[in-house]
Every structure is written in structure tokens, then in C-alpha cells.
Amino acid sequence: MPEHLNQKLENIFKPYKTIVVAGGNWGDEGKGKIIDLVMEHYDLAVRYSGGANAGHTVKTPQGVKLVSHLIPCGLAQHKTCVMGRGEFFDARLFSEELAAAKQALGGGLPEIFIDHMSPLWTPWHSLLEGWLELSRGNTKVGTTGKGIGPLEGIYKLRVSPVAGHLLLEKEELVTVLKMLYGVMLPILEKVRGNIPAPESVAEELLSFLPQIGGRITDTSFVLHQALQNGKSLLFEGAQALGLDSHWGTYPFVSSGNSAAAGAAIGAGLPMQSFAATLMVVKTLPTRVGSGPFPSEMWEREEAMFFAKNHSELFGEGAGRAEFLSSMLKKINQKQATAPEMSQYFQVLGDERGATTGRGRSVGFTDIPWLQYACRINGPKWLALTRFDMLSGVKSIPVIVGYKYQGRLLQPGQLPPPWEMSKVETIKEDWPCWTEDISGVSEEKDLPQGAREFLSRLEKAVGVPILLVGTGPGREAAVVRGVA
């Protein structure tokens, strides 16, 4: 990021000793990149929810790519990393991630703390998840397969092993595991496959101890001390409001509290410790897995399989350029169907999941959803990612209202999740711009159409847009002049 923009960010964030960066859609908003930009101005990187289901891709200042699932992505900037109690812990995946990070960063790592009370993954969690998904039939959640639902559920049933149990003697760990095994066995016996015994689970988990042991602690105390010593903290949200287990589209959610408020419980700090929230939203939201998505352009399954069946159009695919130019022409001649628009934006944004490789279904910019997300998350600012995706599009429908049971809902109001498919979306056609804005990093260099789109959007949502993503690179972002 050019120095003068960095200075701008420094001035903006200086008054805020702590900041929560949380997703406002259904994940995959590009939080990694935004966190990376903001991280430079904070001392510690803290995760407060989710687990190995998350996938943030960032680059180190030396340009080395780092994919973080469990470890905060502040690792790339060599910040002290804290994995709070609200994050589910998977010892095996953590060890793999740590090894990859060591290689990417060339050895020396910053301090990484793991909370001693984080729910601990076992192979039984994944077996249970497989069975739960299977027994839901057509209403399966479409999880990432990292055992997240069982991790939260078993913890709430008060029979969960936790990360700190890895520090016990093996026999004591086996005793803890036997309790869970006893509770789960009647269900696990319904699942075909190998059900490992507590002794072998303990052995496997303990094999990771050398990488983990010295990092396990009461992380809320680490954070408390850091604040007392004048350090600044960035709380890295994982997933997003639409996937929060209380405020998302239950039951089609993940099982952590990915809302901004999840930071207080997940990190163990009092509410007054949180100075501001930056909510990251995608210009064109996306969703993977199942569940309500009012602004969706196409059928979920179709969109998910389109990416799988047309790999030649994605990434560096040979047919990509021709496909995009012919689709854009159709869109601008107003001849493209909604599925075709979805295909265009899926290919343009390479909308495929980092953790699962599934295609992501794309939606239109959705103001009522954003108003709801702002009502729950209370952001001071928005970061709008992938704004460059609208370059070259003459105009695009934007969802400006939800009608439910014949009435226009008020800003911030939603029907219950099981009724969301009955919402009628009110669309307006918003002009875009013809110029390519990829890589633009100054507000004055944005074409007028783009600037008008941003002002119109922030006015409608009611929260200023501070950062605008204009491409995948770290420098491809505009810092807007907002109060």
C-alpha cells in the first residue's frame, strides 16, 4: 500500500485501540485482504470464533502466499497471534498449518497463543457431522466438514474435551475422552466406518503436543495484559453475520458467533474494550452450502455445479476471456438472463471456495440485508470488496427493499429464516461505469459512475464506506475520506 494511504489509515485507526473486523454477508467477503490492510496499525491479531472452516488467503510483506484457517492471518505480518476461547481447536490441522507457515515465513514465527478452554476436535466430531448431514437429507446444511457443528454442540452439552486437556497425562486425557465416547457411541454406531477408541484418539492428539503444548494458556488474560500495556488489538472475524448461529439464517449457519458481538465472549474481554467495528461486505454477495439468500441470481445447486463442470472458464482457464466478453456484451444489451449474469460474475470473480473448492452462488447488492447486518453488528464503517467486478457493466439491479406478506419491511427488519424464501425483492437498476477500475487506489481516480454508486450505497445503508477493494492485490484498495 502506498505510504500516503498507509498514513491515512494510521490516522483513521489511531483513536481506536481495538477494532473488530467482521463479515457482513455469508462469508468469503475477502476479510483476509482487509484484515491485512488494517493489521499494520495494530499490535495483536485475535480470532474469536469459527475454526478450521475459515480460509483467509494473505500475502506476507515479501509476497509469499499464506492460507490461514485456524491461525489469525496477522501471522503474515509477524504479529502476536491469539486464538481465543470462542475458536474451535483442531490439533491436527493446526500442526499442518503451523508447518506450512514456518516454511512460508522462513522459520521464525511470532508468538501464537491457544486458549486452554477452546473446544477440542476429535475424529468422532467428524463422524457425527457426517451422520447429521446424512440424516438431514434434502435439508442438509452443506458444511465444510471440519466438525464445527458437533464441536459447538458437544461443548454446550458439557462433555467436550478442550485444548488444555492436551496438557494432561495420557491416562487423564483418556478418561476425559471416554466420557465423550460413552455419550457418542450410541450415535456413532449408526455410522458406518471405523470408530477409533479413546486410547488411540488420545495417542493421535498427543502426537501433536510438541507443536502445541507451549502455546496453550488463558488467552483472555494475555489480551487483558496486552491492553493494560497499551497494545492495540485487531479481532479477526471468521465467517459472517449470515452464518452466525444466533443472528444468521439458522439452521443454515455455522456454529460460532461470527457477529461482531461474538468478539466479547469469544475473546473474554468486557464489552467496553471494543472501540469500533469494520464490517466487510462484498459488492456482489455470495453463498456456499444451503440456506436463504434473498438476492441470489441463480439456483444454488446449479451455481455450485457450474464451477465444477466448467473449470475451463475459471482461474487461468483457456475459455475465460472469450466467455467474459461475450457475456458482458449480453448483459449490457439487457439480453442476459439472471443465471447468465450469475455465471458471468462467478467466472469474473473466480467464485470458488478456498476451503472446499465448491462454486459460490452470486447475488445482487442487497441493501435490506446490509441494513439488517448493520443493525446487529453496529459497524462504524464498511469495507466494500470486489468493487472492480462492476467495471464495464452499464447498469445492474440492486435490491432496495424486501416485501413480505404484501408489506414493505422496515430497514433492519427480517422475517424468520424459514420464511425468507417468501421475501419478494424490490429491485432498482443502478448505473455503473465503463472504465476499468482494477488496481485504482485513489478516490479521485475512480470514475464518476463508481463514485456515485458508492455514495448512493452508503447513503441507503446508513454507514460510511471506508475501504473499497479494486482488485486482489494488497495495493488495490481505495481509502475514502470519511469521518
Ligand code: IMP
Ligand atoms: P460449517 O461451518 O462447516 O459447519 O458449515 C456451515 C455453513 O457455513 C455451510 O453452509 C458452509 O458452507 C458455511 N461456511 C462455513 N465457513 C465458511 C466460510 O469460511 N466461508 C463461506 N461459507 C462458510
